[in-house]
Amino acid sequence: MEHLADGRQLFVFLVAAGIVVPLFQHLKLGIVLGFVIAGIIVGPGGLGHLVSISPLFAYATIQDVSRLQALGDLGIVFLLFTIGLELSFARLGAIGRLMMGAGGAQVMLATGGIYAIGAFSGFEFDDSLVFGMAFALSSTAIVTQSLVERKRLGGPVGRTALGVLILQDLMVVPIVIVVGILALPGASVGLALIKGLVIAAVVIAGVVGLGRFIVRPLMRFAGATGNRTLLLAITLLIIVAAAAITASAGLSAALGAFLAGLLLSETEYRHQLDVDIEPFKDLLLGLFFMTVGMTIDLAAVAGALPLIVGALACISLVKLAAGYVACRISRIPRPASIETSFILAGAGEFAFVVFTLAARDKVIEPDIARLATTIAAISMVVTPLFGLLGARLALLFEQKSSEARHGVHDTQDYSDHVLIAGFGRFGSGIAYLLKAEDIPYVGLDLDAAHVDTAKRAGEPVFYGDATHTEVLRKLGADRARAFVVTADDPKVAERIVALMHEHWPDVxxxxxxxxxxxxxxxxxxxxxxxxxxxxEGSLQLAGRLLGDVGLPDEAIDQRLTVAREAVRARLHLDAPGPSPAPPSA
Structure with missing residues (x-):
């Protein structure tokens, strides 16, 4: 019967993930939020409440979440391993300043701010300190996966967030020790923090030092056999061993997996391992996100909704302020600081551990621990939404900043020039050729990064919207020799062309x-x-292909000219039709 129950839970997991997750992907809300919502639906706090009404709901719910949590935690382990695999010790050293600067400042400011809110609300010192330490940390799994989905992990926001998250993982041991110390009367919290940091540093140094002598010989032995199964098995052994060492020392098991990834990133097998581990990571990580959703009891949330919303708002605001200030202290640009502070505004999975230990040691009351756990879970649910909002606000700020610095403010003295609407890869290439022929031009773009890059290169490019007549007039559209429209968005390109033709039909x-x-x-x-x-790209490729198969250059040029003119003829006829047959070579 136990095997049947496990099989049914796996079936419910696969069905829920197969329906809800694709829906959230279609809505462009991300797979993380999809998995979490799926977990809420099929968990004991969702459809599980309806089992008492009809036993049939038992077949659509997962009642025993603890059985899945262990597998879900493996998802975090594999995620951190793949992140370490994509980094290296050299690249990690590059974000060391972010770890100690932005990471340390974020943890201290967030802990202090949330502690102050707890104390102001009437909680005791122990309660407030536990709140501050638990909620100061963010979810490594949710944050990194959200950044990966939006292709932001390799940029300034991703590097900053990763540096802060690594520092937060290092704080796990000091926090656990402090929670234990709070249960003992008269103990020193400051000494506990120092002791925890020393333990963390020693363990990390031991794992890295031991790994450098063991990992490479093991991988070379596995690679020499030519057996991919053996290579994967040894890789899994290294991951589990590193995770077990850090976990036994009180650190996060995921931190050990991250170190294993760093060690293996220096071997020649990193790319193959990344491909082999990916399916394990995706499935187990999805299971973890669902277990987060399963910890939320909708009935309990509804019963204490004002308190939960108020606490969530206060915690999020404190973490937003702490993250932003920490990033600015480390001289992170404002747009990246805004986005990073939002992506780190949620709580993390370690909050569950902290509140469980605090309740067990009677540092806080069990009822308070359960409520705080619910707040942490909901905060994790909204983390992807925070990330999207932060990205929008950062983009808006960057655009306003670029408009203030590079916008079209006064009438520009341009005449007999080419006006280029869209200064990306395509538009800048046209400008390069115009510049070579000493033909004056001016560019216009709504991408702040494109404008900043062009301005630094001394190009006459401005930030502005080419769909507005007054913007075009300020750039001398009345005196332009020609217009060039290279906008990426087809609809935007159509609006620009229609506007230009309506107001300046002779250009x-x-x-x-x-x-x-x-x-x-x-x-x-x-x-x-x-x-x-x-x-043109397809014609160039076709020309090279024809050359490789033996056609002379003259015949190739002739065929490409016919093909090019055939396309132009179809455009002028305004209807698809058969292309003229190319002449024989």
Whole structure:
């Protein structure tokens, strides 16, 4: 019967993940939030409440969450391993300043701020300190996975967040020791913190030092056999051994896996291992996110909703302020500081451990511990949403800052020039050729990064929206020799072309199209010359292919010219039709 129950729980997990997660991906809310919501639905605090109404709901719920939590924790282990695998000790050293600067400041400021809120609310010293230490840390799994989904892990935000998260993992031992000390009368919290930090440093140095002598010979032995199964087995052994060492010392097991990834990143097997470990990580990490959702009891949340919302708002605001100040102290740019503070505003899975230990040692009351655990779980649920909001606000701030520095404010003295709307890869390439021929030009773009890069290179590029007539007039559209439209968004390109043709019909418009259909639409709106984006690239590839198979250069040029003119003829006819047959070589 026990095996049947385990099989049913696995079936419920797969069905819930297969329905809810794709839905959240379709809504562009991310798989993390999808897994967490799926966990809330099928957990004992969701559909589990309906089992008493009808036993049939028992087949659609997971009642025993503890059986899945151990497997879910392995997901965090594998996630941190893959992150370590993508880094190296050299790259880790580059974020060392962020670890000690931004990470240390964030933990201290968040702990102190949340402690102050607890004390102001009437809680005792022990309660407030436990709140501060537990809620100051963020979820390594949720934050890193959210950054990976949005392709932000390798950028400034990802590096800063990773540095802070690593420092937070190092704080696990001191916090556990402090919780134990609070249960003993007369003990020194300061000495406990120092002791914990020393233990953490010794354990990490031991794992790294021992690993350097063992890991590479083991991997070379496995690689020499040519057996991928043996290579994967030894890799799993290294991960488990490192995680077990750090866990037995009171540190996070995930930190040990991260160190194992760093050690293996210096071997020649890192790329193959990344591919082999990926399926394990994705499945187990999804299970972890679902178990987080299963810890939320919707009935309990509804019963204490005002208190939970108020506490969640206060904690989030404190962590937002602490994260932002910590980043600015480390001289992180404002947009990156804003986004990093939002992505770190949620609580972490370690809060569950802290509140469980504190309740067991009678440092805080069990009822308070259960309520705090619920607040932590809900905070983890909204972490991906915080990340999205932070990214939007950072982008908005960056755009306003770029507009203030590089915007079109006064009438510019341009005449007989080419006005380029869109100064990305395509537009900057056109500008390069114009510059070589001493033809004056001016660029316009809404991407702050493109504008900043161009300005640093001395290019006449401004931040502004080319769909606004007054912006174009300030850049001398009335006196322009030609317009070039290279906007990435097809709809935006169509609006720009229509606007230019309406107000300046005598100025020729050259436009880049995403496809042949889009090119025809741009010509309808007034563009005189349109080049489908993929056309020239495909013709160049075809030309090289024909050369490799033996056609002479003259024949290749002739065939490409015919193909190019065939596409142009289709555009002018405004309807797809058969292309002229290319001449024989």
């Amino acid at each position: 020729p418009i050259h436009a880049r199209a995403r496809s042949i259909v889009h090119a025809a639409r741009l010509q309808e709106l007034g563009a005189g010359d349109v080049v489908p984006e993929a056309l």
